[in-house]
Amino acid sequence: DQQVKQNSPSLSVQEGRISILNCDYTNSMFDYFLWYKKYPAEGPTFLISISSIKDKNEDGRFTVFLNKSAKHLSLHIVPSQPGDSAVYFCAAWYGGSQGNLIFGKGTKLSVKP
Amino acid sequence: NAGVMQNPRHLVRRRGQEARLRCSPMKGHSHVYWYRQLPEEGLKFMVYLQKENIIDESGMPKERFSAEFPKEGPSILRIQQVVRGDSAAYFCASSTGTDNSPLHFGNGTRLTVT
Numbered sequence: 001d002q003q004v005k006q007n008s009p010s011l012s013v014q015e016g017r018i019s020i021l022n023c024d025y026t027n028s029m030f031d032y033f034l035w036y037k038k039y040p041a042e043g044p045t046f047l048i049s050i051s052s053i054k055d056k057n058e059d060g061r062f063t064v065f066l067n068k069s070a071k072h073l074s075l076h077i078v079p080s081q082p083g084d085s086a087v088y089f090c091a092a093w094y095g096g097s098q099g100n101l102i103f104g105k106g107t108k109l110s111v112k113p
Numbered sequence: 114n115a116g117v118m119q120n121p122r123h124l125v126r127r128r129g130q131e132a133r134l135r136c137s138p139m140k141g142h143s144h145v146y147w148y149r150q151l152p153e154e155g156l157k158f159m160v161y162l163q164k165e166n167i168i169d170e171s172g173m174p175k176e177r178f179s180a181e182f183p184k185e186g187p188s189i190l191r192i193q194q195v196v197r198g199d200s201a202a203y204f205c206a207s208s209t210g211t212d213n214s215p216l217h218f219g220n221g222t223r224l225t226v227t
Contacts, residue, residue, distance in 0.1 A: 004155075032213045043117070043204050043218030044156070051213070089155060100146070100158035100169060101216060 003027045004092050006104035013111050019077040021107050023090030026071065030092040034101070035064060035075050038087045047088075048075070080111045117142075117219035118187075119205050125225045126195045134190040134222045138207030144168075145188045146206040146216060147180060156204060162188060163210070195226045 005024045013019045023033075031052040036044035050057040050064045050073065057064050063076045077084055090104040118137040126132050138145050144163055148156040158172040162182040173180065177195075182188040192199055202223050206216035 006155075034215055036218075041220070043119075043206075043220045046215040046217065049213070049215060100161060100172065101156075102158070103148075103155035105153070105155040 002104075003030075004090055004102050004104040006088075006090055006107050008107050009105070010108040010110070013080045013109065015082055015111055015113050016079045019075075019080045019084065019109055019111065021075040021077075021088050021090075021109065023073045023075075023104055024071055025073075025092050027092070027094070027102075028071070029094045030102075031094050032092065033064070033066060033073050034091045034093075035062075036089045036091060036103075037084075038089060038106070044089055077109075080109075082111050082113050085109055085111050117205055117207050117217055119203075119219035119222050121222060122220065123223045123225070125227060127227055128196055129194050132192040132195050132199070132224055132226075134192075134203050134205075134224070136188045136190070136205030136207075136219060138188070138205075139217055142207035142209055142217070144208045144210040145182050146208070147188075147190050148204045148206065148218075150202045150204065150221075152201075159190070192224075195224075197226050200224055200226045 034049040035047040038044045048062045066073045087106040087108045089106045091101045093099045093101045146161050147159040150156045160173050160180045161169040177193045179191045202221045204221045206218045208214045
C-alpha cells in the first residue's frame, strides 16, 4: 500500500527549461511534505519542504506547490541545469520529526545540455 | 565535515554472518533514523531512536534486526544471520527532533550478502 506515489519513473528536460516533478499521496493525515534529491552512491539531500497549511513554497530555482484537495504536490525547477540531473524523492509525514518519513519511489530527472 | 557519517560504505557478508552498520549523527542532532533502500524502490523506514531509547521500530523486521543508540558512541544497526534478501543500501539520518526539522542523511552503507 503506497501512501506516496511518484508515477513517473523518469523525466527528460532540456537545459534552461522548466522541470515539473509530480507526487500524489493517499493519507489525508500527512501535514508536511519534503523533496529530496539523490545522486548515485550518495545519500538523499534535503531540497525544499511545505506545510499543509500552505499551497506554495519557493527557494531560488525550486518551488513546491501543494493541492490538498487533490492530494497532489509538484516540484518545479526553473531554469533546469545539467547539475540537477538526479533522482528526486517526494516524502511526507505527520507528527513532524517524531514520526517516520514516507518516501515515494523517486523520479529520475535528466537535464540535457 | 559535520554531516551524518556512516561506515563502512560497503560491506560484504556471507549468508549466516552478522552485519554491523554504524552511524554518527550530525553535531547537535539527538534523533537518529534508519532507512533501507532496495533496488528500484524508495527508502523504507526501519527505526527511529533517541539516545538510549527506541522511539519507533515499526519498520524493523521482527527477527534478526536490532538497533541501538547508546549514550556514548554511534548508532548501530545489527543484522544477524544475514540472508541474500538483506542486500540493500542502508541509510541513516539525523535531525534535531524539533517540529518538522528535515532529516539529514548519510551516504549509506551498501550491504551485499553472498
